[in-house]
Amino acid sequence: MASQLRLRSALALVTGAGSGIGRAVCERLACEGASVAACDLDAAAARETVRLLGSPESEEGAPGGKHAVFQADVSEARAVGRLLEQVQARFSRPPSVVVSCAGITRDEFLLHMSEEDWDRVVAVNLKGIFLVTQAAAQALVASGRHGSIINISSIIGKVGNLGQTNYAASKAGVIGLTQTVAKELGRHGIRCNSVLPGFIATPMTQKVPQKVIDKVTGMIPMGHMGSPEDVANVVAFLASEDSGYITGASVEVTGGLFM
Ligand SMILES: CCCCCCCCCCCCCC(=O)CC(=O)SCCNC(=O)CCNC(=O)[C@H](O)C(C)(C)COP(=O)(O)OP(=O)(O)OC[C@H]1O[C@@H](n2cnc3c(N)ncnc32)[C@H](O)[C@@H]1OP(=O)(O)O
Numbered sequence: 001m002a003s004q005l006r007l008r009s010a011l012a013l014v015t016g017a018g019s020g021i022g023r024a025v026c027e028r029l030a031c032e033g034a035s036v037a038a039c040d041l042d043a044a045a046a047r048e049t050v051r052l053l054g055s056p057e058s059e060e061g062a063p064g065g066k067h068a069v070f071q072a073d074v075s076e077a078r079a080v081g082r083l084l085e086q087v088q089a090r091f092s093r094p095p096s097v098v099v100s101c102a103g104i105t106r107d108e109f110l111l112h113m114s115e116e117d118w119d120r121v122v123a124v125n126l127k128g129i130f131l132v133t134q135a136a137a138q139a140l141v142a143s144g145r146h147g148s149i150i151n152i153s154s155i156i157g158k159v160g161n162l163g164q165t166n167y168a169a170s171k172a173g174v175i176g177l178t179q180t181v182a183k184e185l186g187r188h189g190i191r192c193n194s195v196l197p198g199f200i201a202t203p204m205t206q207k208v209p210q211k212v213i214d215k216v217t218g219m220i221p222m223g224h225m226g227s228p229e230d231v232a233n234v235v236a237f238l239a240s241e242d243s244g245y246i247t248g249a250s251v252e253v254t255g256g257l258f259m
């Protein structure tokens, strides 16, 4: 019962909030009492997420509501700077929980991958997390507040994957970034951890060829794909004081895939 409101004093910024894992994270953190700043490139999708959060004060655009919607491209420095300014203006404080879920794939074998597809995936998945983490950390340190930063990497960042040189590199980079941030910010009471999901049923994996889905599902010790809620459960733990002595960790949520 205690875990149900362990985030009642938290303001959580979630990027990629408009779909899949990010939407599930928003729902779980709100369920545990957090106010949610739901950010996405797709503002309409983020608005739908906030609508789903259901508290009466979360009516879209309700001034002073418990939750709020923000639109930003996390790969753009100016957009991320504006995002943190807008969140602090709306809630009068920096987010104490920051969950970077925004991410894309542009899959292709190395021999045929375009520079553009390399650049875009790294810009969103890695540079985006750098920009959001830096802006949020600067605000927290300036205010003397503690915080928990959770970056969504992937098991692919650990083991690689056919057709994903760009994605694998970006997700491996997230792990290294997270460990370094943990080293630098621990003395400020700011924790930083990575979550490495496996094969999770979201719009992102719906694009995977069925023959590949069939191959990988048979490799998962638990025998099935994971759900966005499986990831959100772990994010909520890392966001809360129940993980208060955990930082720099990479937590795999994979059903045992590639353990
Ligand atoms: C030995 C089985 C190992 C299976 C491992 C699968 C790993 C997947 C777990 C992912 C967990 C985390 C996921 C995540 O973080 C979120 C995502 O990134 S979801 C997207 C994941 N993307 C992929 O896995 C890439 C899938 N492949 C493709 O999209 C296309 O193949 C690609 C665009 C790269 C190339 O298309 P095309 O030129 O049309 O070639 P084919 O599709 O016909 O493929 C040729 C051949 O290669 C096999 N193959 C392709 N990708 C994979 C792969 N990832 N793992 C294993 N095998 C792959 C494909 O089945 C074909 O085999 P044939 O025997 O020749 O039919």
Ligand SMILES: NC(=O)C1=CN([C@@H]2O[C@H](COP(=O)(O)OP(=O)(O)OC[C@H]3O[C@@H](n4cnc5c(N)ncnc54)[C@H](O)[C@@H]3O)[C@@H](O)[C@H]2O)C=CC1
Residues within 6 Å of the ligand: 015, 016, 017, 018, 019, 020, 021, 022, 039, 040, 041, 042, 045, 072, 073, 074, 075, 100, 101, 102, 103, 104, 124, 128, 152, 153, 154, 155, 196, 197, 198, 199, 200, 201, 202, 203, 204, 205
């Ligand atoms: N689905 C899976 O199997 C796995 C997903 N992940 C990671 O989890 C995170 C969430 O993935 P899913 O929910 O599956 O994907 P999704 O495609 O359902 O959601 C991604 C969200 O990010 C948003 N987004 C994309 N580019 C953006 C940008 N530049 N700025 C702001 N928002 C942007 C999209 O609009 C979308 O709402 C991603 O980082 C992904 O790499 C990691 C491992 C496995």
